[in-house]
Amino acid sequence: MATGRTHRPATRSRGIPEATVARLPLYLRALTALSERSVPTVSSEELAAAAGVNSAKLRKDFSYLGSYGTRGVGYDVEYLVYQISRELGLTQDWPVVIVGIGNLGAALANYGGFASRGFRVAALIDADPAMAGKPVAGIPVQHTDDLEKIIDENGVSIGVIATPAGAAQQVCDRLVAAGVTSILNFAPTVLSVPDGVDVRKVDLSIELQILAFHEQRKAGEEAEAAGESEAVIQTPKESGKGPDGDVPAVMPA
Amino acid sequence: MATGRTHRPATRSRGIPEATVARLPLYLRALTALSERSVPTVSSEELAAAAGVNSAKLRKDFSYLGSYGTRGVGYDVEYLVYQISRELGLTQDWPVVIVGIGNLGAALANYGGFASRGFRVAALIDADPAMAGKPVAGIPVQHTDDLEKIIDENGVSIGVIATPAGAAQQVCDRLVAAGVTSILNFAPTVLSVPDGVDVRKVDLSIELQILAFHEQRKAGEEAEAAGESEAVIQTPKESGKGPDGDVPAVMPA
DNA sequence: TTGTGTGAACTTGTTCACAGCA
DNA sequence: TGCTGTGAACAAGTTCACACAA
Numbered sequence: 001m002a003t004g005r006t007h008r009p010a011t012r013s014r015g016i017p018e019a020t021v022a023r024l025p026l027y028l029r030a031l032t033a034l035s036e037r038s039v040p041t042v043s044s045e046e047l048a049a050a051a052g053v054n055s056a057k058l059r060k061d062f063s064y065l066g067s068y069g070t071r072g073v074g075y076d077v078e079y080l081v082y083q084i085s086r087e088l089g090l091t092q093d094w095p096v097v098i099v100g101i102g103n104l105g106a107a108l109a110n111y112g113g114f115a116s117r118g119f120r121v122a123a124l125i126d127a128d129p130a131m132a133g134k135p136v137a138g139i140p141v142q143h144t145d146d147l148e149k150i151i152d153e154n155g156v157s158i159g160v161i162a163t164p165a166g167a168a169q170q171v172c173d174r175l176v177a178a179g180v181t182s183i184l185n186f187a188p189t190v191l192s193v194p195d196g197v198d199v200r201k202v203d204l205s206i207e208l209q210i211l212a213f214h215e216q217r218k219a220g221e222e223a224e225a226a227g228e229s230e231a232v233i234q235t236p237k238e239s240g241k242g243p244d245g246d247v248p249a250v251m252p253a
Numbered sequence: 254m255a256t257g258r259t260h261r262p263a264t265r266s267r268g269i270p271e272a273t274v275a276r277l278p279l280y281l282r283a284l285t286a287l288s289e290r291s292v293p294t295v296s297s298e299e300l301a302a303a304a305g306v307n308s309a310k311l312r313k314d315f316s317y318l319g320s321y322g323t324r325g326v327g328y329d330v331e332y333l334v335y336q337i338s339r340e341l342g343l344t345q346d347w348p349v350v351i352v353g354i355g356n357l358g359a360a361l362a363n364y365g366g367f368a369s370r371g372f373r374v375a376a377l378i379d380a381d382p383a384m385a386g387k388p389v390a391g392i393p394v395q396h397t398d399d400l401e402k403i404i405d406e407n408g409v410s411i412g413v414i415a416t417p418a419g420a421a422q423q424v425c426d427r428l429v430a431a432g433v434t435s436i437l438n439f440a441p442t443v444l445s446v447p448d449g450v451d452v453r454k455v456d457l458s459i460e461l462q463i464l465a466f467h468e469q470r471k472a473g474e475e476a477e478a479a480g481e482s483e484a485v486i487q488t489p490k491e492s493g494k495g496p497d498g499d500v501p502a503v504m505p506a
Numbered sequence: 507t508t509g510t511g512t513g514a515a516c517t518t519g520t521t522c523a524c525a526g527c528a
Numbered sequence: 529t530g531c532t533g534t535g536a537a538c539a540a541g542t543t544c545a546c547a548c549a550a
Contacts, residue, residue: 022459089468198468210278213277
């Protein structure tokens with residue numbers, strides 16, 4: 001983890017900002033829907049609405065890819081679908097393995113959104129010998145022992161970890177050693193990986209906690225709207241060095 | 254959707270930057286682990302390593318909450334756990350409903366990470382009458398018809414949508430109408446909600462697409478390292494007004 | 507006339523580096 | 529002396545507003 005270089009080789013990969021990259025799949029989804037309805041062209045305004053962003057942002061994003069629109073007209077849907085797909089690397093096939101076939105792993109295996117985007121579930125792997133051979137989503141589960149072989153034979157470079165937290169780092173290490181360079185982690189742990197390996201994490205409980213934060217804030221605002229004046233929203237820092245402020249006496253031994 | 258005000262009442266909620274809020278659950282998790290090992294204090298350096306961030310960022314984040322550390326010593330683990338929990342609103346109980354009990358919904362219902370963080374699965378809801386009454390994760394599934402009643406009776410303000418994309422907006426509308434003000438959306442659609450309602454989305458396929466982008470880039474860099482000189486990483490803009498650049502002739506009808 | 511493409515202003519987020527407290 | 533807390537510098541991301549191409 002504590003290697004000298006920055007984790008990602010460059011903050012902007014090939015000149016396209018991360019924030020833009022993260023939105024490209026959103027645009028792609030909206031464009032695919034339009035394409036299916038045989039809509040030939042869209043304006044930035046329409047597409048932005050469909051993708052849930054504002055049009056200035058969308059145009060800026062597209063400007064990093066090149067000048068693919070026509071002034072006064074808009075964007076050619078099919079052409080943009082192709083350009084974004086290419087930019088995201090979805091014009092090629094990406095075999096992925098899912099490790100940890102519990103509830104979540106099974107859900108992922110069954111998730112239709114992968115196949116339609118150039119991702120192919122090449123194998124399902126689980127540590128439970130009782131699972132071995134059992135088909136999930138039509139794919140027989142294989143045992144962890146064969147992990148390296150499976151990665152190698154299928155040319156897998158993207159791995160999905162859906163194991164319990166305790167097993168995640170170990171699985172991660174084996175995946176990386178076997179040649180996987182991108183990992184999608186569902187286990188609630190921080191994974192250490194060598195330079196050059198990308199990790200993205202999805203943590204369900206973290207998302208809920210962020211919602212809870214805002215939810216709590218809303219509740220506070222309501223109370224405030226009812227009685228108190230404006231000074232209710234005071235920053236905790238204001239009570240800075242004070243004896244206690246609104247901090248309950250919980251300071252332990 | 255297109256209301257005058259900005260979507261979120263304020264960009265910084267109660268003075269704490271969004272980016273910081275998003276990291277608090279990470280710190281909390283690391284702290285909880287330390288707490289379980291009865292570690293009394295941590296330095297910003299240690300805690301940062303455990304949470305996978307750098308120490309400067311962590312200290313800055315904590316500075317928004319107040320001055321909870323001791324110079325020359327570090328942070329009291331238990332005290333910080335409490336402060337962050339309180340800040341995130343996790344000292345209270347949050348009943349949540351999960352709508353759409355397919356593979357993913359079931360996985361979420363079984364997910365242990367919720368209960369341990371103040372979230373309680375108050376009800377499971379599905380549109381399939383055949384599911385009604387069947388217990389998932391020990392909780393009987395209820396029919397969508399009763400959605401409003403369930404929300405109301407349980408005082409639910411956070412809803413999780415794990416339905417197919419087609420049903421998501423409709424479910425969302427009903428949740429919101431019934432009083433839900435925070436939604437965690439797993440369906441691959443953009444949801445429109447009125448002002449004051451928070452939506453967070455988790456899209457598995459989007460995460461993979463982002464990984465694919467970086468994966469592709471890596472492959473490109475390898476090729477480059479083999480033969481070409483440095484000038485290979487040229488920004489697409491450099492070929493700006495040029496005839497074609499590296500764009501293949503795919504422009505459709 | 508319409509809607510893209512983009513410099514420039516602005517906002518948010520990150521990192522640096524060090525003063526100052528325990 | 530050691531580590532927090534934080535201003536100040538920097539970087540990334542967003543929004544504005546308008547020139548300009550079709």
